[in-house]
Structure formats: structure tokens, C-alpha cells
Amino acid sequence: MKSFLLHQLSWNSFRKNVTILFAATTLLLASNEAFGWVAAGGGGRGFAVAGRGYGCAGVGRYGAVGFRGGLPAGYYGTIPGAYRAVVYGGYNCYYSGGVYYRPAFYQGNTVYIVVR
């Protein structure tokens, strides 16, 4: 019985590790492929002529579509449509759904940082 339990414990641990590895791989692929950074062209550079920036993010120097590297928690590429402009904490913000967002530019696009 003890041996069986050890076996189960070991097997469960293995399955957990495999799940973590799989999740990590999926995240890595997602961040590289699904919405972001794609190294391109000779020397890791892409055809920047398609351009990104000032809100028309297309293919950037690295072939990025979207935000290269993704956005950290608390940063958003868009906010809910029903918002109003307010001043909060000394910043010009947008208020929507009980949340204050401070606008900023990142990689040439407007992003919104949660203030509270």
C-alpha cells in the first residue's frame, strides 16, 4: 500500500510538472506568436516599412503585431467604451466601471494604466 501511495504521489507530481511545463510552453508560444513579438528578417529584424506606431500598429521592426512582450497586469490596450474624463490623484484619467485609468503611450499606441 505504501509503495502504491508513493507511486501515486510520484505519478501525480510528474503529471503536475508536465502540466506546468505545458502551460509555460503555451504561454511562451502565445507571447511570441498569438499577439506579439515575432523576430523577423535577417539579423532578427523585420520589414519595418509596414510600420507600427502612432496607433496604426502593423508589423514593426521585429515583425511585431500588437504589443511586443505583451502588457503587464494593470496595463490595458483598451478600456470600456462608457467612460468619462476625470482628474484623479493629480492625473487626467478616465473613469469607467469603478476603475480609474491613466492614459499613456507605449510602443506608439495609447495604453491605459489602472490607477485605482
Add this chain to the structure above:
Amino acid sequence: MKLTHSKSLLVLGLLAASLLPAAAAPDADQLLRQMSAKLAAARSFSFEANRKIDLVLVKGLNLPENAHLVLTVLRPNKIAAESTSKGEVRHFYADGQNLSLVDVTKNLYATVPMHTSIDGLVAELDQKYGFTPALAELALSDIYQDIRGKAQSVAYLGEGTDSGGSACHRLALPGKIMDAELWVGVSDQLPKRLITTLKHRPGKPQIKLDFSNWNLAAKTTDNNFAFVPSKGAVKVPMIATAEMEAAQKTNNVTQN
């Protein structure tokens, strides 16, 4: 079998044609050099472009599928751009001293010091802020070198007719992740179309640009590149790549 006189002439003609050397395809590399030299020689120029990004690339990212871009350049250090898409207008100004980015729709702007030439601007923006202004590569002093640095080779694909009805040379510029096809006008050696294909993604999505209204003698003044905030405009920070990377280390990365 008895051949008629006209048939004999036809056979002879075909034989003669087969013995003649086939017309050589234009030199793709040379065409690229000519295009680069022509743009490099223009001190003040402007052009427009319509860009279409395949839906699969913009889905869920709040990016415009179609955009109209206008670029104005005054060498060596001034460049201005406008991007108009559905529900969004954005401007970009660099006057050799400062760089300003404007979200016209939301009346937001950011200004940062940028004492550099257009070549330096493209490199510095990319390095410090992680983006390059759309189409700015066409304003570089040596486009040929830039494109050749990215393309693994240059090949001639044949002729095509652009949306304006002009005959174009079609050049293949394969890259590691993306392949590009650049159309260069036969009569004016100017870029007419650029199609980039993300060849490793499912469905091989594309980004297409159609260039138009090239003016290589645009009448520009410093005012075209000077940014003046409109009434009520709100100044916002421009986040540097290093700052965001620090935030990414301390927070989970989201897909927003």
C-alpha cells in the same frame, strides 16, 4: 506533307525565335538601388499609403484593419506622419529636436527630446521606445542598405499593374519570418505596393500597402513638423521599453 508558303514562314519564324537568346529579366538588385537612390536624392518629399492588415492579425487587439497614412519628410531630420483609421486619428512629428506623438481622437499627446537625424530617429525610437513610425524606413538615407539587411535575397518576379494603373516591377524580398513583395514603378522607380506575408502563421496572413501621390519636390516649411498642442490637449507619459520591462518583471503579463 505539303506546307503552304505562309505556314513555312511561320515555322521559320518560330525556329528563328527559338534560336535567339531569351530577353533577360531586369536586375532586381539594380531596381532596388535605383529606387533607393531616387528617394535619397529627394530633400523634401511626401506620399500617401493605404494599408490593409488581414483580420486575423488585428483580431482582439483593438488595431485598425484599414488605415490611410500620409508621410512628409524634410531631410535630414524632419518627418511628420498622419494615420487615419476607423474611429482613430493619430499624428507624429519629429523636428530634429523633439518627437511628439498625438492621439487626435482622445486629444492626448506626448513629447520627448529627440536630437537626431531621421536615420537616428528610427534607430533610437526602436531601441528606446520599442516602435518605429510607420513607413519611416522609406525616409532613411539608404533604403537599399536597410532592405538588404532584412531580406535574405532579392529576386525579380515579373511585371504587374498597381491600383493606379501604373506598370510595376515586382521584387521578391524573402525574410526569415516574413516574405515581402515590393512593387516599383517602371516609369518613375518609386515604391507602389508592398505586400508582407507572415509565412509561418496559419493562413499566411498579409499586410498590404498601396502607395500613392508621391511628390518628390514637396513644398514644406518647419511649420509642417512643429507640433503645437490643441486646446485642452492632455500631456501623457511615453513609456520607455525599459520601464515596461521592469513592470513586466513585477506583474503578470496580460494579453491586453
